[in-house]
Amino acid sequence: MADAVSKSGEENASRRRNEVQKKRQKVRALIEDVKNPPDHLKLVLVGPRWSGKSSAGNNILGKDAFDVDKSWYGPRTTQCEIGHGLFADRRLTVVDSPGWYYRHTLQDTSEMNKLEIENSLYMCPPGPHAVLLVIELGIAVTANYQRSVQDHMSLFGDDVWKHTIILFTMGDWLGVKTVEERIESEKELQWLVNKCENRYHVLNNLERNNREQVKVLLEKIDEMWAENDDPYYEVDQRRAAEMETLREDADKRAKKMKKIFERQSRVMKELFKGERQSLSDLRVVLLGQKGSGKSFAGNDILFMENFEGFRKDNEDQRVSVKHRGDFDGVKVTVVEAPGWYKDTETPDWLKHEVHRSVSMCDPGPHAFLLAVPVCKSFTEKDLRGFVELLKPFTRKCGHTAWFCSHGENGSVNTQ
Incomplete structure (x- = not known):
């Protein structure tokens, strides 16, 4: 029975790989004959915490544009950050965003974090050419994981999936398996890949000198761009103004709270001056x-x-x-x-x-x-x-x- 299931998975993986290759060949021909891809690509990295977004951004840009801490409890990206670079004389803009906990629903994520995640797509107006949904290959994609991704991607609206590519990190975890075999091993992961219309790429962040993997990723982004009626994901400018107002209001409340706390601290120190015992x-x-x-x-x-x-x-x-x-x-x-x-x-x-x-x-x-x-x-x-x-x-x-x-x-x- 186990052998039959394994064989079925291998057949499905082979079928998926062949479908992707045929589709890519067709779109590449379209690009070469008709369309000229943009000479300035704008990319946004989104995904759960600890998925390797910042490392992937550094890998794509070929330099240390984003801070990376490899320890489990080290500092994480808390605000959107932007980096710029060149690849084969082509301008690249990459936006790194805060992550969410992979088992959390949208309701579990703080309002501050949701606002920052949503803001990531507004960092490169008029909108990004591609949203890279970063998923670590070393973690199981369960029903909770799938729901968490769906919930947080809903911050951008349903149209975002047309401009999304799944970027798998920690490619070394595949071992002798293919990424297609990994996809076929979990129905929740299959759902996410199918939602992105079979657009995915594997990046090994440990191989920073392997620029071929970045070259292929950019090719896949060009192919998605050629397929879409809209050249980029167009952000809602009215929503941009709303978010700016929300951030300003939150900043004012935070400063007010800080002043109250500092004043209370000064008063307490003055009241008990000379009376405190060590x-x-x-x-x-x-x-x-x-x-x-x-x-x-x-x-x-x-x-x-x-x-x-x-x-x-x-x-x-x-x-x-x-x-x-x-x-x-x-x-x-x-x-x-x-x-x-x-x-x-x-x-x-x-x-x-x-x-x-x-x-x-x-x-x-x-x-x-x-x-x-x-x-x-x-x-x-x-x-x-x-x-x-x-x-x-x-x-x-x-x-x-x-x-x-x-x-x-x-x-x-x-x-």
């Missing part, structure tokens, strides 16, 4: 949803790698974990309570475990720290869930602070 012992409890970055924050606070973070054996952590360290002569105790899933009712065992995390900081914590990822949405429902967890400690709510995890440069910004 602490020899500091105890904190880390709280947050699963995947909020609590573990990484705990490690940053203690300057150690004690908390396990994204390790698989820690994904369903159901007990509080305590670690100690020393900072400038102060003994620091950090207790991480188990995380909870977004949009779910708070289970009794979690309430009990949060209560236990407090008892692990005898005689009590100096502060509760709530981890809030900057690129994920934090709704009224999320807030209510957090308040419910802290009900037994209502009188201690003045000891609660929130911090933005997964911040730029891996920093922890507190408020």
